[in-house]
Amino acid sequence: MRGRIPDSFIDELLARVDIVDVIERRVPLKKAGREWTACCPFHNERSPSFYVSPAKQFFHCFGCGAHGSAVKFLMDYERLEFPDAVEELAQSVGLAVPREGGREAAPREDKGDLYALLDSAARWYENELPGNGEAQAYCRRRGLDADTIARFRLGWAPAGYDGLIKALGGSDRRMQLLTEAGMVATGERGHRYDRFRERLMFPILDRRGRVIAFGGRVLRGSSSASPSREDQEAGIPARTPEKSSPKYLNSPETPLFHKGRELFALWQVKQANSSLQRIVVVEGYMDVIALHQAGLPIAVATLGTATTPEHTEVLFRAAPDVVFCFDGDRAGRAAAWKALDAALPRLRDGRQAFFLFLPDGEDPDSLVRKEGKEGFEKRLKGATPLSDYFFGELAHDVDTGSLDGRARLAERARPLIAKLPDGAFRDLMAQELEKRTGARANVPAEPAARRAVQRPVAVQRSLVRSAIALLLAQPGVAELVEPPYRFLRLDKPGVALLAELIDLCRTRPGINPAMLVEHFAERSEYPALQKLMAAMVVGEPEAQRAEFLDALARMEDQAVALRREALTAKHREGTLSSAEKAELRELLAARRSSAAQG
Numbered sequence: 001m002r003g004r005i006p007d008s009f010i011d012e013l014l015a016r017v018d019i020v021d022v023i024e025r026r027v028p029l030k031k032a033g034r035e036w037t038a039c040c041p042f043h044n045e046r047s048p049s050f051y052v053s054p055a056k057q058f059f060h061c062f063g064c065g066a067h068g069s070a071v072k073f074l075m076d077y078e079r080l081e082f083p084d085a086v087e088e089l090a091q092s093v094g095l096a097v098p099r100e101g102g103r104e105a106a107p108r109e110d111k112g113d114l115y116a117l118l119d120s121a122a123r124w125y126e127n128e129l130p131g132n133g134e135a136q137a138y139c140r141r142r143g144l145d146a147d148t149i150a151r152f153r154l155g156w157a158p159a160g161y162d163g164l165i166k167a168l169g170g171s172d173r174r175m176q177l178l179t180e181a182g183m184v185a186t187g188e189r190g191h192r193y194d195r196f197r198e199r200l201m202f203p204i205l206d207r208r209g210r211v212i213a214f215g216g217r218v219l220r221g222s223s224s225a226s227p228s229r230e231d232q233e234a235g236i237p238a239r240t241p242e243k244s245s246p247k248y249l250n251s252p253e254t255p256l257f258h259k260g261r262e263l264f265a266l267w268q269v270k271q272a273n274s275s276l277q278r279i280v281v282v283e284g285y286m287d288v289i290a291l292h293q294a295g296l297p298i299a300v301a302t303l304g305t306a307t308t309p310e311h312t313e314v315l316f317r318a319a320p321d322v323v324f325c326f327d328g329d330r331a332g333r334a335a336a337w338k339a340l341d342a343a344l345p346r347l348r349d350g351r352q353a354f355f356l357f358l359p360d361g362e363d364p365d366s367l368v369r370k371e372g373k374e375g376f377e378k379r380l381k382g383a384t385p386l387s388d389y390f391f392g393e394l395a396h397d398v399d400t401g402s403l404d405g406r407a408r409l410a411e412r413a414r415p416l417i418a419k420l421p422d423g424a425f426r427d428l429m430a431q432e433l434e435k436r437t438g439a440r441a442n443v444p445a446e447p448a449a450r451r452a453v454q455r456p457v458a459v460q461r462s463l464v465r466s467a468i469a470l471l472l473a474q475p476g477v478a479e480l481v482e483p484p485y486r487f488l489r490l491d492k493p494g495v496a497l498l499a500e501l502i503d504l505c506r507t508r509p510g511i512n513p514a515m516l517v518e519h520f521a522e523r524s525e526y527p528a529l530q531k532l533m534a535a536m537v538v539g540e541p542e543a544q545r546a547e548f549l550d551a552l553a554r555m556e557d558q559a560v561a562l563r564r565e566a567l568t569a570k571h572r573e574g575t576l577s578s579a580e581k582a583e584l585r586e587l588l589a590a591r592r593s594s595a596a597q598g
Contacts, residue, residue, distance in 0.1 A: 005086055007519060009098055010071070011508065013086065014515045016093045019057045019070040026077055026317070041077060042066045044348060044421030056473065057514035060534035067534040069514035077317075078207065079261070082521075088208065114256055117168065117177045118203075118211040124167050125155025125201040125214075132156045135200055138219050142286060143369065148293045151268060155201040157216055161193035182213065182251040199249065202285045204257070204303065205267040213251035215264070215285055215303065248285070250304050260308040263300040264288060266318065272297035279319040280356075280380065281307065281339070282364045283326065290365035295373045299364070307339035312346045321352045323383050325364060328357040337393060340386060344419040347386070354383035387429060390416070391436060406437040413437075463558070464494040467551040469532045470544050471501055472513050477548045478505030487552050490559035497525055560587060 020036055023029060029036040029052060040050035040061040049063035060067035066076060074085035083097075090097045129135055129149070135156040139149060157164070164183060169175045175192065178184045184192045199216030206212045251257055265288045269279065272292075280299045282288055291299040298319075302311055307324070315322045324339045326332035336355050343353045356379060358367060368376045384392075394412045399405035413433050420426035434440055471477060478501070485499050504519060505511055517533050520526045567584040570576050576584065 005083065006098060009095075010086065010518055011511065011515045013089055013093070013095060014057060014069060014071070014518065015510070015512065016095065017070050017089055018054070019059060019073070019514065020052055020054050022070045022089070022092070023052055023059060023073055039348070040064060040066065044345070044423075046422045055513075056533065057512045058517075058533055065534075067530055069518055071518065084208070111256060113177055114181055114254075115210045115212075117174070118181055118183075118213075118256070120168055121164060121181075121183055121214070122153050122155060122201075122203045122211045124164060125157055125203075126153055127155075128158050128163075129154060129156040132158065134219055138200060142290075142365075143293070144289065145293065148289060151292070152265070152289055153203045153211075155203070157194065157196035157199045157201050159198050161197065164194045164196075165192065180254060182254045182257070195251075196249065202264070204251070204262060204264055206256070206262065207267060207270070209267045209271075212262070213254065213257035213259075213303075215251075216249045217285070218247055218249075248304060259303040259305050261310045261314065262303055263311060263314060264303055265292065265300045266314070268292060269297055269300060270318065276319040278321040278323065278380070279315055280323045280325055281311075281315065283332075283335070284363065284365070287325075287364040290368050291376070294368045294376070296368070296376060306335060307342050309342045309345065312339070312343045316343075316346050316351050320350055321354065323354045323356055323380055325356040325358065325383075327363065328360060332357065333393075336389070340390065340393075341416070341419075343386070344416060345421065347425055348421045349423040349425055353386040354380075355386065355389045356380060356383040387432065390429075391432065395436075400436065406439065409433075410437040410439040462492070462494075463551050463555050464490075464492055464498055465532060467548060467555070468494060468498050468501060468529070470548040470551065471498070471505065472516060472529065472533045474541060474544050474548075475505040475511050475513060475516050476509075477545050478502045479509070480545065480549060481506075481552065485552075487555040487559065489563065490555050491562070492555075492558075495555070563587065564591070 020029065023038075024036075027038050027041050027050075029038050030048070032051070034053075034055065036052040036054070037048045038050045038052075039045050039048045040063055042050075042061060043064040043066075045063050050059065050061045050066075052059045058067065058069060059073055068076070070089060071082070071085050074080055074088055075082060078085070078088070080088065087097055139154070144154070165175070165178065169178050169184075175184070179186075179192070183195055185195045186192050196214060196216040199218050202215040202217070203211045204213040204215060250259060253259065263281075264285055269276065276298070278298055280291070280296070282291070282299050282301050284301060288299045288301045291297075300315075302308075312322070322343070324336055324343075326336045326339075336357070340353070340355070347353065358364070364376070367379070371379075391409075391413070394416075395409050398409050400409060410433060417426065417429050417433060420429060481502055483503075485502065488495060488499055501516065504516065508515075513533060517526070517529050520529055564584070564587040567576065567580055567587065570580065571584060
């Protein structure tokens with residue numbers, strides 16, 4: 001069992017899903033004989049070394065070594081924890097994930113209670129919104145309709161230090177969860193209070209639509225910053241005056257929320273677009289919401305932080321074209337350059353980045369109000385390609401008419417171009433640099449570890465490892481082996497594991513290779529089994545069955561030979577017992593008989 005999800009369910013799930021379908025929805029695959037292939041999504045390469053085996057229900061990259069089942073692929077590709085990957089796979093085939101022991105028996109590391117608590121908090125804030133005139137007036141002023149408010153689950157955090165605590169923190173366990181979720185803070189005298197007060201609330205959802213955090217916007221005209229008597233007695237700080245209070249306050253980092261990885265409204269974007277070709281990154285919550293309401297449900301925002309490499313990877317997995325939209329001032333251009341730097345290593349062939357700088361004093365919200373959907377789409381179509389922005393920004397203070405200036409441009413550009421993945425775009429960027437400066441780009445070649453790797457032929461391995469590899473390739477051969485297993489007499493590493501694998505295959509007829517390996521996911525043998533699974537096993541099914549049985553027979557012969565040698569050595573020393581003398585006579589007689597027959 002893994003966590004609280006029964007092993008039997010993992011077996012059923014991996015039997016129901018097809019790893020080719022799971023991966024092809026995220027990575028374009030091409031048929032290659034009995035397998036499917038692609039450029040690896042986990043490292044940069046020009047020639048495909050990533051293979052998917054329908055027979056094994058297993059993927060493997062011969063370039064970087066990534067491998068595993070459909071569950072492992074989702075964990076690595078979508079950056080999910082094991083239970084979340086299982087949940088996502090189960091949803092895709094209409095299965096409900098069972099939990100052993102019931103909800104009350106959930107281990108503390110299970111985050112289900114945190115998700116439920118944050119969803120309850122979102123509902124509480126939503127229910128508070130209609131009763132606050134100031135928040136309602138703000139929504140009307142920003143032109144938000146009822147459908148948009150509901151789609152983004154906007155809410156209101158009322159004044160007072162313990163509204164949410166009273167609503168949701170009815171026990172020590174609930175208070176512990178509120179603290180872990182970042183919803184409460186602690187005052188100077190140890191008293192806990194609501195982190196969000198007098199703010200318009202924006203729930204932040206993960207890629208499965210679950211609330212994981214909040215952003216809160218302070219509104220003009222909110223109540224005074226003077227602390228109440230209760231707040232003063234509790235040592236709780238007053239809300240700072242609007243001049244010094246941050247306009248937006250986000251949840252702190254929690255077990256569920258890491259702002260450097262999450263994007264506001266990505267869930268809503270994916271719900272609105274079955275096939276997304278372009279995604280737009282803007283700076284604020286309200287900019288996102290305004291574009292969605294105007295009929296452009298392709299906008300997301302980072303969460304009060306610069307664009308990170310993790311953000312860009314999530315963006316390019318969502319859509320091949322990413323438009324970074326920033327203010328045209330100095331701060332906006334600085335943010336754009338950070339986004340460019342984060343995007344460079346992710347720009348594999350087929351991915352494109354663009355930059356849209358807005359007029360002074362405008363933001364996406366104001367522009368889409370003035371120009372409408374069509375006007376903003378026109379701006380998006382005119383966005384600057386990354387290559388143009390790259391060279392323009394590097395050359396803005398350089399005299400490219402002089403040798404010194406061109407040399408400076410080349411020196412600035414080379415290390416950045418080197419960050420690009422190997423491919424056509426990197427080659428073209430190097431050519432453009434040479435064209436602009438006259439200097440050869442001299443971009444370092446792709447590291448040898450990342451170059452295309454030819455698929456290896458079958459490797460030499462011990463009898464035990466060979467038998468395990470053959471069993472992993474074709475679990476059905478276990479039916480040919482009846483207990484007791486005579487090869488168990490061989491005292492070699494891996495023999496006990498082989499017997500355990502055979503037992504597992506015999507008790508679960510029809511188990512596929514990926515299911516078999518996943519049974520060892522939390523054991524020390526797991527990495528070795530994955531490597532054996534990924535190794536080439538040459539031969540047709542009939543030949544593999546014969547090779548497997550031959551390996552077991554040879555293991556038994558080795559065990560007999562080693563036992564005979566050990567008893568012979570004891571005989572020379574004169575230390576054999578009567579039973580051992582009888583055993584040695586039988587072993588020697590068997591060897592003479594075998595030799596005579598040969």
